[in-house]
Amino acid sequence: MLDELIEGSVSAEMRKQLEEHLGGCAHCTVTLNTTRKTIEVYRSNELYALPKSVRDRLHAAIVARCKNGC
């Protein structure tokens, strides 16, 4: 059930039951909170952005090769 709860795709009734359980279970609460945070830190971790110069170079290379019959 953990992944459904993380994604909020459980029914209202199921959510109520799970939240009642979570209220009394530190184990599940910690697992849920830290799993959600794991997803969040990866999602918000901006890796190296594609610089315009590299983008332009790649575009030119692709178009040039395509024109040569790739």
Place this chain on the structure above:
Amino acid sequence: MATIQVTEGNEPHPDVALVASAVAGDVHAFEKLISKYDRQIFRIAQHITQNREDAEDVMQDAFLKAYEKLDQFQGNSKFYTWLVRIAVNESLMRLRKRRTGKMVSIDEDIETDEGSVPRDLADWSPNPEQNYSQAELAKILRKTIQGLPPGFRVVFVLRDVDGLSTEETAEMLGLSVPAVKSRLLRARLQLRERLSRYFRSKKAGEK
């Protein structure tokens, strides 16, 4: 011949016309598709390969391969779905090269119970990132995700980082929906367990 791609509202997806023009020889139509998707492909490739140069190569090779095979593209899936599938395969090939020829596939090393039973139960969830510089945090995240089997890593990147649906991810990887769900849960739990090793020892205020 390109088949007609129909979306839910029965309106053809805008990419359909661009693909048709590109197949007919209009390279500028293909360039428009590149401009539309290059950042996303680069981002996905970076997350899978965890290497900037590899991601640049993957992006270029994926678009070139897509262009070469454009006449084989079946309009029954979205162009982006098809493109990501090519980019994922290219990314896995790069991983294999980095690992000196060792096979890398999305079915590798997935039979593991690691992380399936949460062991580390320190709650570091509120703000672990504030205890690290951006570079330190990036290094931790990179080392952690590199320890994940490729078959888990790819599913986690497409679903949780790129935000694609379970169904799209399944289609891109040629996996069933239950297989994607199972791998995603295990990927999340493994990453959580591994991150706990760093974050529990440096909770807020313990700098």
